[in-house]
Amino acid sequence: MTDSVLRQIDGAVATITINRPEARNALTAQSKIALLEALRDCGADPGVRAVVLTGAGQAFCSGQDLREHAELLEAGAAPLNTVREHYNPIIQTVTAMPKPVIAALPGVAAGAGASLAFACDFRIAAQRASLLLAFARVGLGADSGASWTLPRLVGPAKAAELLMLAEPVDSATALRIGLVTLVVPDDQLTGATAELAARLAQGPTLAYAAIKESLQYGATHRLGESLEKEAELQTRLGDTEDHKAATLAFVNKRTPTFHGR
Numbered sequence: 001m002t003d004s005v006l007r008q009i010d011g012a013v014a015t016i017t018i019n020r021p022e023a024r025n026a027l028t029a030q031s032k033i034a035l036l037e038a039l040r041d042c043g044a045d046p047g048v049r050a051v052v053l054t055g056a057g058q059a060f061c062s063g064q065d066l067r068e069h070a071e072l073l074e075a076g077a078a079p080l081n082t083v084r085e086h087y088n089p090i091i092q093t094v095t096a097m098p099k100p101v102i103a104a105l106p107g108v109a110a111g112a113g114a115s116l117a118f119a120c121d122f123r124i125a126a127q128r129a130s131l132l133l134a135f136a137r138v139g140l141g142a143d144s145g146a147s148w149t150l151p152r153l154v155g156p157a158k159a160a161e162l163l164m165l166a167e168p169v170d171s172a173t174a175l176r177i178g179l180v181t182l183v184v185p186d187d188q189l190t191g192a193t194a195e196l197a198a199r200l201a202q203g204p205t206l207a208y209a210a211i212k213e214s215l216q217y218g219a220t221h222r223l224g225e226s227l228e229k230e231a232e233l234q235t236r237l238g239d240t241e242d243h244k245a246a247t248l249a250f251v252n253k254r255t256p257t258f259h260g261r
Helices: 029-044 066-074 079-096 112-119 146-154 156-165 171-177 186-201 205-218 223-238 241-251
Strands: 005-010 013-018 050-055 059-061 101-105 108-110 122-126 130-132 182-184
Touching: 005 029, 013 029, 013 186, 029 050, 029 079, 050 059, 050 186, 059 101, 059 112, 079 112, 079 205, 101 112, 101 186, 108 112, 112 130, 112 146, 122 171, 122 186, 130 171, 146 156, 171 182, 182 186, 186 205, 205 223, 205 241, 223 241
Parallel strands: 013 050, 050 101, 059 108, 101 122, 108 130, 122 182
Antiparallel strands: 005 013
C-alpha cells in the first residue's frame, strides 16, 4: 500500500483514509489500487467489525484525477478502462463487505467520490461538506454505481436531476433529501464518526452482514424470491452464538454482548 491511502486499526474499527489532500483526494491509478487493497484487507480481517472511509484534509474525494486522465487522453490510451478495472471492484467490495462501512465526509465528495460515499452504509457529513455528481460536466454518464445507488437513496426523478444538472448539493440539502445520514459541525465529524463506528463494532455484525445481503438481493428480485432469501439468512443466523446469547439476554433482561460468531 502506498501513502496515497492510509489504514489505521483502533480496536475493532478500521479507518481507511484517501491521502491526497493537495488534490482534494482525487484518485489516480495508484491510489485506486491501494484503496481496493485496503478495502479487501479490512473485509477479510475478522478482527475488524466496522470500517470508516474518509479523506485527508478538507475533502472526502473529488473523484477521478483529471490531470492523469487528460494525460492518458493525450497519449491515445483508453483511460475509461479504469471503470471496469478499478472503480467497479472498489464499489463491489464496499457493498459486499460483511460489516458496516461509514463514509465520513469532511468536505466535497464529487464524481466517483460521491458514488463511493453512496455505496457505503452510512454517510456522516461535516457542515462544510458538499456532494456533486460531476460526470455530465465532462461529458460522461454515471459510473462507480451511482446509477444504482442514487435512485435508491433519493428516487429516480431526483437522481436524474442530480446527474443531469450536475449542481453541487450542500450538506443541509443532502440531509433533507436523504443523501447523507447525519450532518455535524465541522469540528465534530471525527467524534461523531468514531461514536457510530464503535456502536456498530459492538453490535451484531453477522446480522448486519445479512441485512446488507438481503437488501441487495431484494433490489433485483421479486417478493417470493426475497422472502426465500430472508428465510435462508434467518436459518443461518438462528444457528449462531450471537443469536442464542442475545435471545437469552433479552429473556433475562440483560444487555447482550455480540462476538460475531
